Amino acid sequence: MMRTRPLKVALLGCGVVGSEVARIMTTHADDLAARIGAPVELAGVAVRRTGKVREGIDPALVTTDATALVKRGDIDVVVEVIGGIEPARTLITAAFEHGASVVSANKALLAQDGAALHAAAGEHGRDLYYEAAVAGAIPLIRPLRESLAGDKVNRVLGIVNGTTNFILDKMDSTGAGYQEALDEATALGYAEADPTADVEGFDAAAKAAILAGIAFHTRVRLDDVYREGMTEVTAADFRSAKEMGCTIKLLAICERSKDGTSVTARVHPAMIPLSHPLASVRGAYNAVFVESDAAGQLMFYGPGAGGSPTASAVLGDLVAVCRNRLNGTTGPGESAYADLTVSPMGEVVTRYHISLDVADKPGVLAQVATVFAEHGVSIDTVRQQGKDGEASLVVVTHRASDASLSGTVEALRKLDTVRGVASIMRVEGE
Amino acid sequence: MMRTRPLKVALLGCGVVGSEVARIMTTHADDLAARIGAPVELAGVAVRRTGKVREGIDPALVTTDATALVKRGDIDVVVEVIGGIEPARTLITAAFEHGASVVSANKALLAQDGAALHAAAGEHGRDLYYEAAVAGAIPLIRPLRESLAGDKVNRVLGIVNGTTNFILDKMDSTGAGYQEALDEATALGYAEADPTADVEGFDAAAKAAILAGIAFHTRVRLDDVYREGMTEVTAADFRSAKEMGCTIKLLAICERSKDGTSVTARVHPAMIPLSHPLASVRGAYNAVFVESDAAGQLMFYGPGAGGSPTASAVLGDLVAVCRNRLNGTTGPGESAYADLTVSPMGEVVTRYHISLDVADKPGVLAQVATVFAEHGVSIDTVRQQGKDGEASLVVVTHRASDASLSGTVEALRKLDTVRGVASIMRVEGE
Ligand SMILES: NC(=O)c1ccc[n+]([C@@H]2O[C@H](COP(=O)([O-])OP(=O)(O)OC[C@H]3O[C@@H](n4cnc5c(N)ncnc54)[C@H](OP(=O)(O)O)[C@@H]3O)[C@@H](O)[C@H]2O)c1
Ligand SMILES: NC(=O)c1ccc[n+]([C@@H]2O[C@H](COP(=O)([O-])OP(=O)(O)OC[C@H]3O[C@@H](n4cnc5c(N)ncnc54)[C@H](OP(=O)(O)O)[C@@H]3O)[C@@H](O)[C@H]2O)c1
Numbered sequence: 039m040m041r042t043r044p045l046k047v048a049l050l051g052c053g054v055v056g057s058e059v060a061r062i063m064t065t066h067a068d069d070l071a072a073r074i075g076a077p078v079e080l081a082g083v084a085v086r087r088t089g090k091v092r093e094g095i096d097p098a099l100v101t102t103d104a105t106a107l108v109k110r111g112d113i114d115v116v117v118e119v120i121g122g123i124e125p126a127r128t129l130i131t132a133a134f135e136h137g138a139s140v141v142s143a144n145k146a147l148l149a150q151d152g153a154a155l156h157a158a159a160g161e162h163g164r165d166l167y168y169e170a171a172v173a174g175a176i177p178l179i180r181p182l183r184e185s186l187a188g189d190k191v192n193r194v195l196g197i198v199n200g201t202t203n204f205i206l207d208k209m210d211s212t213g214a215g216y217q218e219a220l221d222e223a224t225a226l227g228y229a230e231a232d233p234t235a236d237v238e239g240f241d242a243a244a245k246a247a248i249l250a251g252i253a254f255h256t257r258v259r260l261d262d263v264y265r266e267g268m269t270e271v272t273a274a275d276f277r278s279a280k281e282m283g284c285t286i287k288l289l290a291i292c293e294r295s296k297d298g299t300s301v302t303a304r305v306h307p308a309m310i311p312l313s314h315p316l317a318s319v320r321g322a323y324n325a326v327f328v329e330s331d332a333a334g335q336l337m338f339y340g341p342g343a344g345g346s347p348t349a350s351a352v353l354g355d356l357v358a359v360c361r362n363r364l365n366g367t368t369g370p371g372e373s374a375y376a377d378l379t380v381s382p383m384g385e386v387v388t389r390y391h392i393s394l395d396v397a398d399k400p401g402v403l404a405q406v407a408t409v410f411a412e413h414g415v416s417i418d419t420v421r422q423q424g425k426d427g428e429a430s431l432v433v434v435t436h437r438a439s440d441a442s443l444s445g446t447v448e449a450l451r452k453l454d455t456v457r458g459v460a461s462i463m464r465v466e467g468e
Numbered sequence: 469m470m471r472t473r474p475l476k477v478a479l480l481g482c483g484v485v486g487s488e489v490a491r492i493m494t495t496h497a498d499d500l501a502a503r504i505g506a507p508v509e510l511a512g513v514a515v516r517r518t519g520k521v522r523e524g525i526d527p528a529l530v531t532t533d534a535t536a537l538v539k540r541g542d543i544d545v546v547v548e549v550i551g552g553i554e555p556a557r558t559l560i561t562a563a564f565e566h567g568a569s570v571v572s573a574n575k576a577l578l579a580q581d582g583a584a585l586h587a588a589a590g591e592h593g594r595d596l597y598y599e600a601a602v603a604g605a606i607p608l609i610r611p612l613r614e615s616l617a618g619d620k621v622n623r624v625l626g627i628v629n630g631t632t633n634f635i636l637d638k639m640d641s642t643g644a645g646y647q648e649a650l651d652e653a654t655a656l657g658y659a660e661a662d663p664t665a666d667v668e669g670f671d672a673a674a675k676a677a678i679l680a681g682i683a684f685h686t687r688v689r690l691d692d693v694y695r696e697g698m699t700e701v702t703a704a705d706f707r708s709a710k711e712m713g714c715t716i717k718l719l720a721i722c723e724r725s726k727d728g729t730s731v732t733a734r735v736h737p738a739m740i741p742l743s744h745p746l747a748s749v750r751g752a753y754n755a756v757f758v759e760s761d762a763a764g765q766l767m768f769y770g771p772g773a774g775g776s777p778t779a780s781a782v783l784g785d786l787v788a789v790c791r792n793r794l795n796g797t798t799g800p801g802e803s804a805y806a807d808l809t810v811s812p813m814g815e816v817v818t819r820y821h822i823s824l825d826v827a828d829k830p831g832v833l834a835q836v837a838t839v840f841a842e843h844g845v846s847i848d849t850v851r852q853q854g855k856d857g858e859a860s861l862v863v864v865t866h867r868a869s870d871a872s873l874s875g876t877v878e879a880l881r882k883l884d885t886v887r888g889v890a891s892i893m894r895v896e897g898e
Contacts, residue, residue: 340764
């Protein structure tokens with residue numbers, strides 16, 4: 039029993055993702071109609087430049103006036119794939135005000151203003167879906183929000199940025215340095231001309247904020263996420279990692295504290311054992327581990343970006359939002375009832391791999407060990423290598439708080455016998 | 469804004485899964501209420517034996533009259549975790565008739581009677597959810613039905629039975645034979661006293677039928693699924709697999725034909741390359757690959773069974789069904805509009821690994837090769853090993869239809885120089 043009046047969709051943005059959304063809406067129109075229970079019609083496409091040829095898109099639908107499009111009043115669903123904060127935020131808000139539901143792929147905006155956008159959606163009784171904003175095609179938001187709705191999630195740990203994983207994978211497999219691997223990623227189209235958002239961890243931090251909020255039913259702002267990029271990771275770090283049976287990944291880690299009352303969210307490079315499933319995530323792929331009380335350990339793996347994978351996620355949301363609309367209902371909105379404290383990085387507890395350049399003379403190890411002990415950081419293993427009066431000391435710690443570790447490092451730097459702290463890397467996934 | 473009248477849940481079955489469902493409903497009552505928007509109340513628990521002590525469950529709620537419980541008329545959701553065909557089927561049907569929605573973990577029943585149960589749910593405007601029926605805690609039904617609703621799934625390939633994966637993993641890592649590995653699985657509680665449903669592939673076949681139906685939007689009956697157990701897999705097969713850089717897994721494979729008009733579903737042991745992510749799925753874990761047009765390759769991994777993981781999936785469904793109920797709506801029902809043909813096993817195209825015992829004399833290889841050629845099965849590699857007039861021939865084919873391969877094997881058996889066909893194993897995941 040098919041309703042005949044089509045649902046009208048306004049597409050904001052027709053770039054890498056938007057053009058694929060439009061293509062699939064056209065080529066799979068019959069399937070979409072059957073799955074939704076009504077046909078969906080592309081009612082307008084907002085872009086910045088009119089001149090560009092847009093294959094498969096009726097030029098009559100194309101406009102540069104996105105505002106007028108969302109305010110038309112007959113739009114059922116607005117798909118926002120422009121990206122960035124403005125004008126996306128204003129357009130989405132206007133969409134709700136004019137009665138439309140919204141599907142977005144915009145992690146930056148959701149991480150920064152998710153709460154306000156959810157409030158606007160709720161106020162107008164509309165849906166805001168954004169599966170595509172985290173890890174592209176990989177279903178993550180829906181599993182966290184719905185499949186695990188009866189469970190208690192304690193940890194989300196994953197590779198959520200394909201560009202940096204491509205670079206780190208290259209460094210790992212070829213021994214290349216950061217710059218060389220980045221150049222290759224750029225040449226192959228895996229890194230943008232300005233790779234800052236990826237390599238400095240901003241993109242992953244936005245995703246971590248979104249994931250932590252949904253996983254823990256609390257609000258996690260972008261500023262709450264500790265962020266460290268991967269531009270300082272060296273070929274030497276990879277050699278150290280290999281000696282430990284590890285590799286290095288840029289991880290997004292969201293954790294609930296043991297007592298359950300607070301959470302942390304962070305993005306940084308970390309060593310993980312080669313035996314960990316995340317260690318074998320190659321190239322630009324993404325993978326996310328979710329650990330919960332009842333389900334135990336789940337992993338979700340797939341392409342984390344790209345026009346067509348991201349469009350797959352957008353269209354899944356589009357179908358859901360359209361169905362809700364036909365049923366006169368909305369899906370689960372923001373769930374932030376738990377209202378947990380977001381603790382600062384200092385309270386994060388993990389293990390560390392520290393390389394020190396030290397003087398090669400008796401008593402140095404004892405001095406260094408004393409500093410660790412004074413700061414309550416317990417040492418797991420130490421490896422000492424020396425030649426010609428110079429030596430290096432590699433210390434791997436047991437679990438300790440980030441604050442204790444920082445204190446330790448600060449004190450180490452003040453020792454006469456410590457020439458320098460060559461690297462500090464967290465060790466995860468054990 | 470919390471509604472105060474609680475939603476009433478009837479629990480049918482309080483065994484491995486049911487007792488965990490009851491436990492979590494009690495211990496996580498506040499979280500469930502917050503996520504649903506109303507409290508949920510355990511209104512009754514139906515079991516077979518009254519005598520048994522059921523920890524944490526109010527004895528006043530326990531009944532052996534499941535029929536009376538589902539017919540009470542005030543039940544909002546029936547959770548069926550009894551298992552088997554009857555009385556589960558009659559109880560679920562009665563639940564719909566008396567106005568309840570249903571959450572079930574019953575793969576056997578869903579695979580056999582899914583269509584009729586969906587019809588009953590639809591007729592009464594109620595929900596039928598069953599995430600727990602396939603791969604325990606791993607979100608699979610919801611991602612296929614909702615996240616990928618805007619995509620075209622072409623293939624589902626996975627390990628969906630933990631018992632058999634445990635046994636095969638043991639055989640692989642220790643060189644043990646089937647019986648020895650089964651005995652260990654039984655001793656450790658991974659295999660039931662009567663392991664038939666698992667080792668003969670019945671359990672996996674039920675899951676394949678459910679997955680294929682949802683993935684391809686068509687009806688796939690249990691009888692449509694080709695099924696071969698893993699009781700014939702030998703230590704020698706594992707040695708052959710290793711020589712090929714492979715291991716052996718019991719796989720459920722659902723595929724759409726190239727032209728898109730038909731599908732196949734099958735369960736059988738197969739060799740897969742060690743480099744394939746499914747090869748490293750250890751112990752009783754499950755993992756499922758989903759390949760679609762736009763999303764590409766996704767993988768879902770986690771515990772495929774166990775009381776608490778399965779309860780996690782049941783509770784996720786319970787939350788969804790309760791929300792729908794509060795919203796006066798239902799989730800997506802059965803989607804079988806595509807109405808595709810299910811092709812028989814003969815039309816499945818894959819690669820094969822065949823071990824033959826042959827006479828060690830000149831011309832045998834030429835004879836064997838001729839038989840393959842006559843049946844249109846192209847050979848990839850042949851390895852010949854001989855001593856004392858006896859020899860073995862290992863043939864790995866290119867892709868060929870199952871019918872052609874069967875014809876080839878039949879003809880090979882008739883050759884005087886072929887003493888026996890030692891093993892035939894499909895090769896997947898390449
Ligand atoms: N690309 C991916 O792999 C990926 C993956 C996950 C999520 N996302 C997210 O998806 C969103 C879109 O990404 P994308 O890669 O498709 O970006 P893109 O290729 O740069 O496309 C952006 C589109 O928005 C249009 N646009 C820009 N400013 C506009 C304005 N003021 N008014 C109307 N239209 C405007 C552009 O118009 P013109 O065509 O005229 O330039 C273009 O069509 C972003 O939020 C991104 O984070 C992308
Ligand atoms: N166990 C798993 O890991 C797992 C994983 C995925 C899916 N599942 C599915 O979940 C379902 C339940 O499995 P399970 O392992 O929990 O089974 P189970 O431990 O054998 O429990 C079955 C429960 O049903 C009750 N029962 C049996 N016949 C009944 C009847 N006629 N009327 C009322 N109650 C009756 C039993 O009562 P008594 O307690 O009095 O014996 C028992 O409480 C099955 O469909 C199974 O396929 C199980």
